[in-house]
Amino acid sequence: MTSDDSQSPDVPSEALVALAASYGIATEYYSFFGDLVHVPAATLRAVLGAMGVATFTPDQVDASLAEAELAPWRALVPPSLVIRLGAEAPVNLHVADGHDVAVVLHLEDGTTRELVVPDQEPESRAVDGVTTWRLTVHLPDDVPLGWHELRATQRAAGSGGHSGRGVDRDAVCVLAVTPERLDVTPLRPGYGDRAWGLMAQMYSVRSKASWGIGDFADLGDLADIAGDRGADFLLINPIHAAEVVGRIEPSPYLPATRRFVSPLYIRPEDVREAAYLPSSQRALVEWSHDSVSDSNTDPDRLDRDAAWAAKKAALEVLFRAPRSAGRQRSYEGFVAREGRSLADFALWCAIEEHYEGTMRPEAADDATSDLVAQLRRDLADRVDFYSWLQWVADEQLAAAQAAGLAAGMKIGIMHDLAVGVHPSGADSWSMRRMFAPGISVGAPPDMYNQQGQDWSQPPWRPDALARSGYAPLRDMIRGLLRNAGALRIDHIIGFFRLWWIPAGLGAAAGTYVRYDHEAMIGVLALEAHRAGAVVIGEDLGNVEPWVRDYLSSRGVLGTSVLWFEYDGDRPTAPEHYRRLLLATVNTHDLPPTAGYLAGEHVDLRARLGLLTEPVEQVRAGAERERAVMLGMLRDRGLIGEHPTEREIVEALHLYLIASDSVLFGVALVDAVGERRAQNQPGTNTEYPNWQIPLADSAGNAILMEDLAQVSRFDSLTSVVDTAMRRVADERG
Template sequence: MSESLLRLARESGVGTEYWAFDGSEQRVEGGTLVAVLGALGIDATSPERIEVALRHLEDEPWREPLPPTVIVRQGNDVQFPVHVWDGESVEVWLELDPEAGGGRRELEQRDVYVPPRQVDGRMIGRATFAVPTDLPLGWHELRSRSADGDHQATLVVVPQRLEIPASLQRDRAWGLMAQLYSVRSRRSWGVGDLADLADVAWLSAHDLGADFLLINPLHAAESCSPMTPSPYLPTSRRFVNPLYVRPEDIDETAYLSAADRALVEWSAQEVRPLNTSAGPIDRDAAWDAKKQALEIIFAAPRTAAREASFRAFRAAEGKGLEDFALWSAIKEVHPEEDWPAELLDVAGPAVAALRKKLADRIEFFCWLQWVADTQLAAAQRGALEGGMSLGIMHDLAVGVHPVGADAWALRSVLATGASVGAPPDMYNQQGQDWSQPPWHPRALGRAGYKPLRDMLRTVLRHAGAIRIDHIIGLFRLWWIPEGHGAQEGAYVRYDHEAIIGILCLEAHRSGAVVIGEDLGTFEGWVRDYLTDRGILGTSILWFEKDHEGRALAPEHYRRMSLTSVTTHDLPPTAGYLAGEHVELRESLGLLQAPVQVVRNEARAERDDMVRLLATRGLIGDDPSERELVEALHALIKETPALLLGVSLADAVGERRAQNQPGTDTEYPNWKVPLADSAGNVVLIDDLFDNARLRSLAAVFQR
């Protein structure tokens, strides 16, 4: 590797080395750097091209009359450059965010001399302007006018810090954590849905005193079978999977003709027996039946008010919703992953023709989003009415399916030629490739971060809190070049000040708490930064160790965190205590160390934890499995953490993991229904009479 290649990588935001999970420093291979730079659109395949790319990086800011996006924390004195033809004057002003009151503000030029620079054969001058310190929070439009024309960019004023709600400042909160698709009732259609969400939220608040309900991402999947089971590999993060809609709760269902009502009921009867099946959840069967019913309901007339509400929703969501609905309609015609080349251009003539031809189906998929939004609003409202202080805690996945709706519609702000994942760690010793295209850092900035804003606004609209999966990805992401293994990647940095600022702004506007999953390989300063911005971290009991590698005493946990005993990427606690995570990984060929070594390590970890419980007086001699599970939850209750989470799987004695990282079809990931320790399905109808659930909840009620 030449010094020029290393310099180009670093100046392009590509890390040339990193610290691995075992504390060793790892250097990125030269071929990997070249491939990652190629995915960023930078040709580094020869020394000559590296030099051209370096010169381009130096000149690029001078080619832009305005910075693509200016992010400023409210009250800070920030300056930014404006580029004009040398010697020409420039006028710069702001059009203020209508949501912040609107209006126009002239901006003041500062007396800062910067020598002009020759770029592309012309001398370019730089003027320096200041952002007023009294600007309101919001998305403002930056404008300039000079001899070379009018220009505009985005200026976003974000909070210094996301303030913790008064309810949490008075008293910390606890809640349940559930995979919604796995939590079913007798009225479900084979998959847990938004009506089930509303019931679980209200009952856990009213009967147990819970303050929140954390659920898996509800992001959209494919519009036709087969449906990707992972909620963390969606086709779109902005829109909702209509699989979660409850057809009977749509107003028009009550006014269907007898014949149409019978058709809806017949569709439900096809899949209702799945509710009591302990086998893998069949999303495809559930969606095929539900989709037939939803098409009947969609065709029914709506009242004038309901029709106006739908039209208003469609107008407010704008082009993003129309493009998502168009992709969903095309997907029905072209269910294959590889579409004809002419359909890959969302602005091309072939797609424009389909937009007209498929207008009815586009309206249907827009309507599904409106219905889902209505039912999500009802679930959050019910959670708060039941007594929750936060309500529904939504989850935001890291990325999207490589051939999904977002990858298609947002192609201009996503990188091609690479996917994101994670380097090897203790639990995934071969690394992970999540097959998701990453945001392109520069392209996202040039787009004013609007795709990020639109996504966050939708997810936060009916949320009391949001969990950001792998929040480290907002700082840097592990990019794996096409054709490389998961170990052969490099970290690519993002403008975290901009992205975290926008996250804080949108959460502030919706009144939501933000929790970042800050696990895995990360730089130590990141946690301090997130805490300073008012974002909670994530503490998992089994991962919290002291400097000697022993179980961390509860008083040393972070206050600014969501703390829980387990997570969806581990077996429920009963299974973990039995070492089932080791046996599962060994059976799937995921271990690099000898299996007996890993077994011994797991046993030593369990024994260490049991000793800690005993010294705290939380267990007696020879505790049962149930006593150990409750004692572990009593232990996290002794931490200062603001939020305490209880896995619903733990609460009923489930032993099977929902997901085994590093696998795809080898394990039934995201298909495991909620069941007790004997493997019997637990339905919502019986859930809150479950003795084990009530006993565990009592740990937090005491």
């Protein structure tokens, strides 16, 4: 094999192709449009470089390829192993010549089992001048679900044995035993084994008592209303924590961390200590609320920065209030349970606050530096404050989930997991070695974004995840499911492969990097099983068909959006929808249904200069799409010749309910007549993404107290609930 790249700087050599493939980097792929794309050498080198692999010269490529082939032989045991319950699980050991090896299985419950290394004809090779033997040990088939450890010990053989040139060593393999398949169990009586729920951007749904933005108290009230209407779940936007100083990133899909939640959603008055404040301090809280309460009725734009400034001032007062002994023990227990992850996140918050508006030393960006260690001590009180905020948020989120369940929901809150994190956020800071430097993730060109998408998020390194025993993934899933009954995974294809974009090359010049999906989906399934939660994967777009089959086989539901489902040139009939599915009429990346029917998605992209075809051509295509859809509805007797907008919206929902899909989502914006999109992909400052308050078709703000009087809300939820029950009765 040669590493000669002299034929063209853009054409990779055979050695470079082999090296990239060994790291799961695609050297060619099929585009959304069906073309076979060959990845240029520059992209492969940049992606390999982000994984710490040297490729500057042909000799380096050859040396790196040899190292990649040798790496497994250097490990006494693999760093981690994720298997299915009851599956045959061989584990490869790599033992130096003249040494014995012992392997002990340490189960999660504290018990141990010594594993027998059977006699075998081992394979061998030279590793750094030492003959190394590959032995295989088999795990018992009755290892229970859970997180366990394999501990291996290599010691020089006893008297008469040749010690060779190896060294004594110990190694640990993290072992996760996961369920074969998640169960999708029957839900509320009367609906068969199906359920429907509301979908809402939580920040946009306010009440008279809000602080200018929707919060956990509003979430609990909305869950109560939805449950009373017959809904079994309430899907909300990601509530991951964002910045705590300066401008808060509006996008919930670009958080500072996915491990903890945003204190922006705390309702200060619901902190228990608020009830016992002396009048002077209570007045401070009330004044803070008064500074932003008028914005609750602003129908045009949300102001996260103003809301957080007011809330933070109030929460500072509450943090200083005395806590009872029981409350203090509860807080301390929370801090102990969350461990180093919480300590690091709170420290990041304190450091961001400490250096706000000043020159930040370079050492502060290194979580392992002596300066950061000193700041951990110096800023202990502020670390305590930000830790306390997470405790309060956790309590209020638990209360919202309890409200939904008390209203009859069988699932309750359905969280949304963002694809990644902000490149300058808490996770990127505290877990720097987990991320690929100089890389962002996104999507290749498709029919909706013909220049591709760059989401400006650094990707996890697949090798770093394996070395960590998938602890960051485990802890993230576990934290999200603590106060929820379901989890939607945005862009779940990221558990299989992600589109890596080297800095400066543009979104279209990236390539796919594969992840160990068996391990990652296994970890997801284990944590969801333990939480008794339903998992939904957003599998829209350019997803290989086998991925959808694989997810279904593991009990992970897929996602379908009415406007994206076509069979040839006609909408897919509901009878042909997959069963293991969350089916919806629209998505947050499109205008609400009323706006979509009116062509708002075309008008908006035209105004923002995002179209690559003449606007007349695009608008004509949208009108044809609308006409075909209305024709389908008429053929099924769901609308008449001259339907109103409300009748069309309701008919579209009835159309989907005829499917056999397990879950059915109703967007709150569709239930109040809103027309404005929450997000326009491909834009940043050109459009107020994720800053649109809930409003009706006339542009009037809709508050929580108004929902009961909104006729469209009453009508759509009644139509959906009645149809779900009727279909269940008809199917027996």
